[in-house]
Amino acid sequence: MSRPERAAIISGDEPPFAEPWQAEAFALTVALHERGLFSWAEWAETLSTEVKAPGAADDGSDYYACWLRALEKLIAGKGVAAPRDVEALSQAWQRAAHATPHGKPILLENDPLRGG
Amino acid sequence: MHDDHDHDGHHHDNHLDPTAARVKALETILTRKGLIDPAAIDAIVDIYENRIGPRNGAKVVAKAWDDQAYADWLKRDATAAIASLGFTGRQGEHMRAVFNAPDTHNLVVCTLCSCYPWSVLGLPPVWYKSPPYRSKAVIDPRGVLAEFGLALPDGTNIRVWDSTAELRYLVVPMRPAGTTGWSEERLADLVTRDSMIGTALAREPETA
Numbered sequence: 001m002s003r004p005e006r007a008a009i010i011s012g013d014e015p016p017f018a019e020p021w022q023a024e025a026f027a028l029t030v031a032l033h034e035r036g037l038f039s040w041a042e043w044a045e046t047l048s049t050e051v052k053a054p055g056a057a058d059d060g061s062d063y064y065a066c067w068l069r070a071l072e073k074l075i076a077g078k079g080v081a082a083p084r085d086v087e088a089l090s091q092a093w094q095r096a097a098h099a100t101p102h103g104k105p106i107l108l109e110n111d112p113l114r115g116g
Numbered sequence: 117m118h119d120d121h122d123h124d125g126h127h128h129d130n131h132l133d134p135t136a137a138r139v140k141a142l143e144t145i146l147t148r149k150g151l152i153d154p155a156a157i158d159a160i161v162d163i164y165e166n167r168i169g170p171r172n173g174a175k176v177v178a179k180a181w182d183d184q185a186y187a188d189w190l191k192r193d194a195t196a197a198i199a200s201l202g203f204t205g206r207q208g209e210h211m212r213a214v215f216n217a218p219d220t221h222n223l224v225v226c227t228l229c230s231c232y233p234w235s236v237l238g239l240p241p242v243w244y245k246s247p248p249y250r251s252k253a254v255i256d257p258r259g260v261l262a263e264f265g266l267a268l269p270d271g272t273n274i275r276v277w278d279s280t281a282e283l284r285y286l287v288v289p290m291r292p293a294g295t296t297g298w299s300e301e302r303l304a305d306l307v308t309r310d311s312m313i314g315t316a317l318a319r320e321p322e323t324a
Contacts, residue, residue, distance in 0.1 A: 020136070021136040044280070068139065089145060090141035093144075097130040099130075106132065
């Protein structure tokens with residue numbers, strides 16, 4: 001094992017979430033656990049697999065990216081949402097964002113390809 | 117979402133990055149299926165961003181310093197002693213308090229992923245979740261403490277506690293000298309987050 005860089009371990013106090021999506025992904029997980037979709041041990045195992053995957057950043061900066069992958073896998077594994085459905089809907093959200101005038105809330109209804 | 121400035125009169129240029137869009141997509145699907153309530157999601161974010169943090173743990177430690185009966189209870193049944201102050205976990209986890217002593221220092225890690233006593237410390241700092249800390253704390257705890265600027269006497273035994281989804285640890289640092297007669301509020305100001313993970317000691321009164 002190579003000796004970790006000091007900078008990777010020592011850093012100052014940061015807010016708990018660097019971006020809003022991180023907070024949302026965190027809260028979705030807490031809420032789904034409280035609803036009983038999975039046990040916390042099940043969650044920890046799934047998250048562990050992601051954070052230990054090869055290529056994980058040494059400074060922990062990709063932690064919430066790992067978190068989101070773990071959440072998607074768990075949700076797919078429970079048969080709640082297939083990855084292709086999540087992908088299609090996330091593209092719809094991106095199109096909706098692009099079609100939304102600046103300063104207006106982004107609504108999924110704004111997706112120009114939205115089917116009737 | 118980045119903040120586009122207004123150029124050549126076109127306002128139709130909102131951008132949602134792919135990751136943020138995926139979270140939106142998950143939230144949409146889960147809401148449609150009735151598995152989550154968006155208002156509850158906002159409430160959870162508010163709790164973890166603004167309402168819980170290491171001040172909770174500092175109250176527990178200060179009370180243990182000030183009240184021997186409470187310290188005994190904390191040692192025997194940390195889950196109940198901590199809950200008596202209104203701090204309860206949301207994952208049904210059990211708490212264990214580990215007490216530093218002149219010959220023993222305690223250090224907490226989660227080698228599995230990032231298990232951490234949210235109810236008393238809030239969410240973990242980035243370094244706690246980083247691969248180097250998670251792997252090195254177990255193999256070379258003294259080296260890790262040195263990186264945090266903490267050099268313990270050679271004779272001090274360092275115990276490393278590996279958290280799990282079911283069991284989380286709170287380090288009770290030693291009470292600094294020169295604090296006789298202090299109120300719990302004043303004592304709590306000496307108790308830092310890192311001192312409750314074990315990567316630091318409690319503050320000395322003159323530096324508080």
